[in-house]
Amino acid sequence: MFDFDMLGLAPELNQALKRAKLIQPTPIQNQAIPLALDGQDILGLAQTGTGKTLAFGLPLIDHLLAQPGKPAPKTTKSLVLAPTRELVNQIADSLRALTHKTKIRVATVVGGQSINKQVMFLARGTDILVATPGRLIDLMDRGAVDLSSVKHLVLDEADQMLDMGFIHALRRIAPELGTPRQTMLFSATMPKQMEELSRAYLSNPKRVQVSPPGKAADKITQSVHFVARSEKPAKLREILSQDAGALTLVFSRTKHGAEKLMKGLVSDGFNAASIHGNKTQGQRDRAIKAFRQGEINVLVATDVAARGIDIPGVAYVINYDLPTVPDNYVHRIGRTARAGREGEAISFCTTDEVDQLRQIQKLMKAEIPVASGSMPEAVEKTKQARHRGKGRRGPSSNQNLGGAKPAAQKRRRPRRRKAA
Structure with a gap:
């Protein structure tokens, strides 16, 4: 296991990590950060609580530190999308701790807060914008934000975005982003749609997986x-x-x-x-x-x-x-x-x-x-009955546990022949 100071991060970031008393990267950070620093697109899969925010946050800020200069009005250099307001605030807090003694600005836009205040804040431009897709589209419709300067896109908890129907929002946002750009997608699970999502938004991504998708943390x-x-x-x-x-x-x-x-x-x-x-x-x-x-x-x-x-x-x-x-x-x-x-x-x-x-x-x-x-x-009897009747039809595969006879077992009256 490497220490953070062996990953080649900017001195400002190493100092921020020391202030936070973070010495060694987690497995997902150890694998993802060097690839992201090289500009690779990343498909990261790891359990919740394993440090995915720093896995994309550290290389993202490192790139921004290497490209100084104020963002133009209404623009942002990088965009982080997350499905919920709580997660947006959590990500932003972590990024602000890393950029505390730098000139990099972190802004958030989420629903449930004054959109007029968000319009005013974005008018000055920002380096990192952390947003929920729905509110971001509201601001796009108002002409309050210009995404053409985005060179880094992060999709965090992308599987939940799929569950919550944000795929349509992503299709609306993606064409407005700058190109070429680096895209990093992180998730704790890997549903089938995730492969389609990665093909649509990532270019030759490096897959980083530190545990089987859907597996809970070991502790x-x-x-x-x-x-x-x-x-x-x-x-x-x-x-x-x-x-x-x-x-x-x-x-x-x-x-x-x-x-x-x-x-x-x-x-x-x-x-x-x-x-x-x-x-x-x-x-x-x-x-x-x-x-x-x-x-x-x-x-x-x-x-x-x-x-x-x-x-x-x-x-x-x-x-x-x-x-x-x-x-x-x-x-x-x-x-x-x-x-x-x-x-x-x-x-x-x-x-x-x-x-x-x-x-x-x-x-x-x-x-x-x-x-x-x-x-x-x-329920247990139903489970056993299904097991016994698997692959064939008959009373044993269609038991009624409520006490009534299954329809297949009811006696049928003989049909009457029609008179000639």
Whole structure:
């Protein structure tokens, strides 16, 4: 393993890394940074929490330091696209820490904030623009930003962009970018569409992969509790009480469910807050800041936060509801065991969530250990029946566990012959 000062980075960056007490690069950084410094397009695949931001941020800033000069009004030299407001802010904070004592400017544009203020800020031009695709297109439509000077494009968490339908936004943005340019695409998972995305936006990319796509970080201990839906609240409170004070991120499937769950926890004496799509950006930022500083220790969230929270101290991730998209499980539990720490991911599974659990285990190619309860009997019988009947038709492959006879087994009345 090399030290950062052996990668040939600009002196300003080495000083910034020392201030942050960062000595050795992570595997994804160690592999991606030298290639990116050479100007190669990068397709980077790594688990969440492994340092992808520095993997693209350090070479990006190094290139900008080597090309001094103020950006023209309304322009930006480099563009970083991310799917959520939280992730945009997280990336920008990391980049600002690296550019603290340089003249490089980092700007953000996201929804939920004053677009007029963003127009005014962009009027002066910026070196690095970190944005969500939707708000960026709004600014393009207003003529507030000119992307023709972009020489570096980064697509972070590109798989979630695909999940959230941002592919159409990318098709709108890409033709406006400068050429030639360097493009770096980073992701924790590798769905089939990702290959198409890389072919469309990357030129002869170097693939950097430090772990199989869809695999959780090695230091995350995973478990699942099979429970009835009515038992979830009590089980959650039991788990939270076992390590009171530990930073715990709880995932709910819906905005309404997250808010209701948070209010119930607060009424029971837990120090909790929530973030979801119905919260303003200011409310979300304040909740995350309070969580980061330990003012609250339980944060209830929807998947809007799955990729936007980089807090090394998160000890537990609890999937109160399993995600409907299997990839989101990997991103959720990646909020713990960050920066080399250990963490625990606990999931609840009801009868109607078993199929989601199977899809998650299929993605990870591993069984999640059972902590309590057991696979619902009806579901297990269905699984066995499908296995026995696989590849043939008949009663055994079409069992009805509700007690009624399958249609194929019902007695049929003999047909009456028509009179001649």
